[in-house]
Amino acid sequence: MHPLDVTQGIRIVGFNADPMSEAARCRDLIPAPMTGPRLTSSLALLALALGALTGLLALLGPLGSRWGWWHFRTGFGFLLAATLTGLAALGLGVIAAFLTRQDAPRGGVAWAATGAALGLMVTAVLVSWAWRARSAPAIHDITTDTDDPPRFVAILPLRQHAPNSAAYGGPEIAAQQRAAYPEVRPETLGTPTGEAFERALAAARDMGWKMVAAEPQEGRIEATATTTWFGFQDDIVIRISPANGDSRVDIRSASRVGVSDVGTNARRVRKFLKKLRSHAGLAHYPAGRR
Secondary structure (H helix, E strand, C coil): CCHHHHHHHHHHHHHHCCHHHHHHHHHHHCCCCCCCCCCECHHHHHHHHHHHHHHHHHHHHHHHHHCCCCCHHHHHHHHHHHHHHHHHHHHHHHHHHHHCCCCCCCECHHHHHHHHHHHHHHHHHHHHHHHHHHHCCCCCEEECCCCCCCCCCCCHHHHCCCCCCCCCCCHHHHHHHHHHCCCCCCEEECCCHHHHHHHHHHHHHHCCCEEEEEECCCCEEEEEEECCCCCCEEEEEEEEEEECCEEEEEEEEEECCCCCCCCHHHHHHHHHHHHHHHCCCCCEEECCCC
16 A cells, blocks of 8 residues: 555544534534514514504594595494404404514514504493493483473574484483483572573583574573584573573483484583583572572
């Protein structure tokens, strides 16, 4: 054997037998871990999109009805859709937040949490509104005098095509009102009727209503209120009449559309009476409690 062959063989064996060199080569073959930003989870982005859609539907439904784009029942349909998408956003957001936690391969926990929060907030508002609607009586005409309600005069032409009649519903409606809103009562002012009329007119204007008529000789004030979201128009008539040297103030608030007003007219009547009583130095006491 040639001496060179022996030397080459020794060199080859010696190289292959070096464990430190082999370990170095193996380390070079293993890819380095990723140190850049994590990819965003598609589920987190979907939760965010559903949360945004929930808010959009909840706004668009009522406002579209107010602006005349569609019937108010279509607007209610938007609210139902917003409730369903809100629940979906909440559920997907919670799942996506778990899957995108800090040690997960994909990120997006902030997007997932935002989508879940939007879904939760909007759904909570809509569910509370629906619960209040179910608990309110199915009436839309509230008055402080259920035996002889103030009558609309100047507003009648404005209600000509309204689904709800301007005529009061009678004893059945009165009984439901007394059961649900026993605090709605006439207000007696210790002032002459002329001064009481001015006080009532000032309170009506403070309410932000659109004034339709103000007849001091008849002791009658008529106005229209428009709700914030759906733009429902409700009509108000106020009657000031003498009462044993004092003045009695009655008010009636009636919706033009809808079976139930979800308590809106009762709240409006209470707010008006509170404004009427808030004028400094004005003597007041509810009728029948003098």
